[in-house]
Amino acid sequence: MSNLELKVLDQDAEAVACCSPMVREPLDEEAAADLAKMFKALADPVRLRLLSLIASHEGGEACVCDLTGPFDVSQPTISHHLKVLREAGLVGSERRGTWVYYWVLPAALAKLSSLLQAPAGASAGAAR
Amino acid sequence: MSNLELKVLDQDAEAVACCSPMVREPLDEEAAADLAKMFKALADPVRLRLLSLIASHEGGEACVCDLTGPFDVSQPTISHHLKVLREAGLVGSERRGTWVYYWVLPAALAKLSSLLQAPAGASAGAAR
DNA sequence: TCCTTGTTTCGACGTCTGTCGATACAGCGA
């Protein structure tokens, strides 16, 4: 198979990738537990859609009342999912008068994004 | 947060990505369900460490025998987690003689990474 | 003040998930 070549390419690219902690060195136990909490918050279709709804909403923030409509689940369930996202540090929230607004915390997403950065141009059908 | 800016700049070259960041437009139901499966595979400390062990292993691939040592859990449990990673499309595997080798599929990681990319300035009000 | 609307919390329920030991399967070497 081409696995031999594969690994050589991977190794090559790894030298170039400067910001990919997970690929560069094994995660220690504590870091893994910490990161797993964030990924767990993303590991639900409703929460993923909530996050993208918030992030792509005009002004970068959304009222809860904007978020309940698009889903089939009950409003308390939405509230629960928002709480999970908030406690994972992925979103912030604030009450302003009658409504509660949520916004994405870009630093948290960036942290996960950089962690997952894989050597570009490596195997597995990656064009390039 | 200079860290964030740095990150975004670095990923400039990675516009290769297949998906636009979820901050640009809301995920549809189907895409969210699909992505949630991958994030679910990452949502466990043992699997995160397994993935980073594999990715950072010499040659970009690792034998199962290299992966059972660092963990407190049993060998069947490791095997189970590897299966989850494989079925999520995050790693590939192959038996070569006595041993089974696993390697990371960079395209999958890149897909998730690009999805989580946050626009540098967007909702920077997060300083709030 | 009371009522209405928006949001969160509570308690309960069924399902999914991580873990184990026991066991089956796959190659290699004697």
Next chain:
DNA sequence: TCGCTGTATCGACAGACGTCGAAACAAGGA
């Protein structure tokens, strides 16, 4: 061929998770 080592599957179990309806809390208006 047999036995040994490496890996995967099976069956079971406790705990975590997503969901709901009911109820509590918060803010504004009549």
